[in-house]
Amino acid sequence: MRAMPRPRIGLTLDAEKPGGYSAYPWYALRTNYAEAIAAAGGLPLALPHLPDHADGMLDAIDALVVTGGAFDVAPALYGDAATHASVSLKQGRTEAELSLLRGAIARGMPVLGICGGEQLLAVALGGTLIQHIPDSVADALPHEQPNPRHEPGHTVQIVRGTRLHGIVRADAMQVNSSHHQAVLAPGHATVNATAPDGVIEGIEAPGDAFCIGVQWHPEFLIDQGDPRLFAALIEAARS
Secondary structure, eight states: OOOOOOOEEEEEOEEEOSBTTBSSOEEEOOHHHHHHHHHTTOEEEEEOSOGGGHHHHHHTOSEEEEOOOSOBOOGGGGTOSSOOTTOOBOHHHHHHHHHHHHHHHHHTOOEEEETHHHHHHHHHTTOEEESOHHHHSTTOOOSBOSSOTTSOOEEEEEOTTSHHHHHHOOSEEEEOOBOSOEEEEOSSSEEEEEOTTSOEEEEEOSSSSOEEEESSOGGGOOSTHHHHHHHHHHHHHHO
16 A cells, blocks of 8 residues: 655755855755654755746645745835844845745645744735844843754743644743844734743734744754644645
8 A cells, every 4th residue: 555645845945155065156954954844744845046936836845834044034025114234135035935935825835934934924924023133122032042053042932722822732832042033013914922022933824724933943843842833734735
């Protein structure tokens, strides 16, 4: 008897300038993204930055994961005229990811945004961002945690009644923290997780489609809710 085919899960890539690995521009992705997808029963597939081919890539996958990275969403995309000095852009990557996100949302395709991917999901859903947490949030936690990323940095409270709460089956989670920006207003989304300092740590779109963003990196599998999140994504991709 043949095993059921694994759902194809598209993973967005980071982009690097020449130097280090190659004398030419190159893509990058931490291995634990793919490992977490595979462990949950999915088939991870890498998606290059070709916004004109977003529809074709979406035709080839069953769900989309927008990964994180050490860069920011352009403030102009959410209506901010000024740009904080800390903001760093990768415009080609953002253009490609936004094309994939908008296409996936329009199709009702399962979507998971991770860290910067959660922030871009918020923007795609009409939301806005805090450009630099230390300048905007009084008594903020160290959201760029000093300890290694495979360790927890703080807790988050999961909002009861949300899809995320139903998935992780917990009121709180231990998460890592690697960001200086955050969602300010979620747009057409619902907040499903917050940090003790009030910073938004998760969002989800209303309706039946799986469309969730989390500010932490669940691919490190720090909390028991993290593999449950990937398992729920894979289950949604099967339907």
